[in-house]
Amino acid sequence: MDQNRPAAPERPVELTTWGVVYMLLGWLSLAAAILGGLAEAPYFLAGAATLLPLGLGFWFRWSWARWAGFLLFASIVAWAGWQLIHNRLWFLSIALLLTSVETLICLGAWPGRQPDGKAN
Numbered sequence: 001m002d003q004n005r006p007a008a009p010e011r012p013v014e015l016t017t018w019g020v021v022y023m024l025l026g027w028l029s030l031a032a033a034i035l036g037g038l039a040e041a042p043y044f045l046a047g048a049a050t051l052l053p054l055g056l057g058f059w060f061r062w063s064w065a066r067w068a069g070f071l072l073f074a075s076i077v078a079w080a081g082w083q084l085i086h087n088r089l090w091f092l093s094i095a096l097l098l099t100s101v102e103t104l105i106c107l108g109a110w111p112g113r114q115p116d117g118k119a120n
Helices: 016-035 041-060 063-084 088-110
Strands: none
Touching: 016 041, 016 088, 041 063, 063 088
């Protein structure tokens, strides 16, 4: 490496895109719960109640969203892995596994707080 060149600054992985994706999915789930039938409404409402606040938390970098995201997406990774081990729902499991791992990587790179209260 060139000794005279300054090192590139480290950039934290952004959760803004995932925040937008999860807010959009939350709103679509809410619309599906309202416009859909009674049989699926509870599932769509549960999705909206989970994804909307999580997306907002990612967008505004609220500290509770990091830990809620870790819990939710680690659970999804475990479920998807179990489904793959038992040869079930291959496409859905692989898609959920990949997106959840990506979100967990983003959450792991989320900058923490310094003792003086300022973000890294």
